[in-house]
Amino acid sequence: xxxxxxxxxxxxxxxxxxxxxxxxxxxxxxxxxxxxxxxxxxxxxxxxxxxxxxxxxxxxxxxxxxxxxxxxxxxxxxxxxxxxxxxxxxxxxxxxxxxxxxxxxxxxxxxxxxxxxxxxxxxxxxxxxxxxxxxxxxxxxxxxxxxxxxxxxxxxxxxxxxxxxxxxxxxxxxxxxxxxxxxxxxxxxxxxxxxxxxxxxxxxxxxxxxxxxxxxxxxxxxxxxxxxxxxxxxxxxxxxxxxxxxxxxxxxxxxxxxxxxxxxxxxxxxxxxxxxxxxxxxxxxxxxxxxxxxxxxxxxxxxxxxxxxxxxxxxxxxxxxx
Numbered sequence: 001x002x003x004x005x006x007x008x009x010x011x012x013x014x015x016x017x018x019x020x021x022x023x024x025x026x027x028x029x030x031x032x033x034x035x036x037x038x039x040x041x042x043x044x045x046x047x048x049x050x051x052x053x054x055x056x057x058x059x060x061x062x063x064x065x066x067x068x069x070x071x072x073x074x075x076x077x078x079x080x081x082x083x084x085x086x087x088x089x090x091x092x093x094x095x096x097x098x099x100x101x102x103x104x105x106x107x108x109x110x111x112x113x114x115x116x117x118x119x120x121x122x123x124x125x126x127x128x129x130x131x132x133x134x135x136x137x138x139x140x141x142x143x144x145x146x147x148x149x150x151x152x153x154x155x156x157x158x159x160x161x162x163x164x165x166x167x168x169x170x171x172x173x174x175x176x177x178x179x180x181x182x183x184x185x186x187x188x189x190x191x192x193x194x195x196x197x198x199x200x201x202x203x204x205x206x207x208x209x210x211x212x213x214x215x216x217x218x219x220x221x222x223x224x225x226x227x228x229x230x231x232x233x234x235x236x237x238x239x240x241x242x243x244x245x246x247x248x249x250x251x252x253x254x255x256x257x258x259x260x261x262x263x264x265x266x267x268x269x270x271x272x273x274x275x276x277x278x279x280x281x282x283x284x285x286x287x288x289x290x291x292x293x294x295x296x297x298x299x300x301x302x303x304x305x306x307x308x309x310x311x312x313x314x315x316x317x318x319x320x321x322x
Contacts, residue, residue, distance in 0.1 A: 005262065006185075008311040012264035013181060016042075016271075017174050024163035032162045033234075036169050038274045040230045043173035045254035045266035047223035050180050052252070053260040054189050055216045056196035060248045061103060061119030062224050064126035065096040067243030069225030070232035071130060072096075074142035085148035085159070089229055096225020097218050099126075104217035108210060123248055131240035141239035144232050159233075169230050176223045181263040183219070192216055257298055259305020268307050 023035045044066055051057040069092035076091055077083035107118035129135065136142040147165065150157040159165040183189050194202045195209035202209050232238045241247065250273075258269025276294055280287035302309030 005308065005311050008314070009181070009262045009264050009307070012262075012268065012307065013177060016264065016267055017177075020170055020174070023170075024166055029162075032166050034278060036162070036166045036234055037231075038271055039166070039169050039173050040227050040234070041251075041254065041274060042267040042270040043176045043230075044224055044227040044251050045258070045270040046177050046180050046263060047220045047227065048251050049255045049260055049263070049266035050183065050220045050223075051213075051216055052255050053262075053265075054184055054192040054196065055213050056192075057108070057213060057217065058116050058252070059119045059217075059220075060116050060245060060252065061107075061121075061123030061126075062221070062251055063245070063247035064103070064123040064243045065100050065221040065224040066228040066231070066247065066251075067130070067238070067240070068099055068126060069093065069096045069228030070238040070242055071136050071142065071228075072225075073148070073229050073232045074144050074238045075136050077144050077146065077148065079145050082146040082149040082158075083144075085150045088148055089226065092225050092229040093222045096228070097222035100218045100221020100224075101214070104214045104221070108213050108217060120245055120248075123243060123245055127240050127243040127245075130243060136238070139240060141237055144236045144238070147233055147236070165234065169234070172226060172230060176226065177263065177267060179219075180223075183216075184263055188212065188215070253295065256305060257295065259302075259307040259309070261304070262307050262311075265305045265307040269305070272306070 020035070020039055023032060027035060044062070048059065048062050051059055072092040072095045073083070073088050076088050103119065103122045107115055107122065110118050131139050147159050150159065150168075157164075159168055191202065191207050191212045194205075195207070195212055199209050228242065231242070254269040254273055255266040256269070257273055258267065259265030273291070273294075277287065277291055280290040284290065298306060
């Protein structure tokens, strides 16, 4: 990535983090809940962007890790008391990472459309496990009756208030985003890019493209599981549809809408897509038509994503006026 793009990427992430931190102080009620949902989905999109961008893996099964993280909280949480936040969060992340390891170990051996179909198949497998069996409520889903509490040595921190829970979500999501930003710019990220662009040369230098992609896939799956955990804690309900292919497709649209080659791209794509949905739902019952038109317009105007397009336009104007 060129230095101007790196600077733009970092600047956008700082602006997003600062703007999101102001939410509890400027919004209230439903608006905080909406901001919580958008922030979680931004985290999911950035996690998926880690494999779609530098790893070059178009996954249609990430909703399986997202949904599994949510279900693990629902199954581990007691029905008569609040669950321990740290323990259940670690459980959800570890479970999602383990499943991602299995899916990745098998799927990454394939390429292109076959990889997409493999991840889609694993995602639908996860969906049917929870939908068609008696596990965790079957098709009816499962409930989280009490929001998890953070148990610290000096006391217990309740996250029942929307503003308090939002700030916890903000910390987790932007920790995930910061980790993805660092990974993309680390030596590991360089290996991923090299494997994506020239696999034989990467092997010649002694690196395993398969292992690098698998590690990235597991990390991404673990992050998706953390976002699923936050969603279950927010809504208090988990449904099999969280693991369905449509949830993976929406996350992929967010990544491509904002731009897969910059860390801020998927986050911006998530924010814009969900805000567009919210505003269109308030004015028309045919809001899906409006969303579809927006996506078509973005694909035509900015095929690489909105953030890379905006960075290129801004850089061109700076050079022109210099």
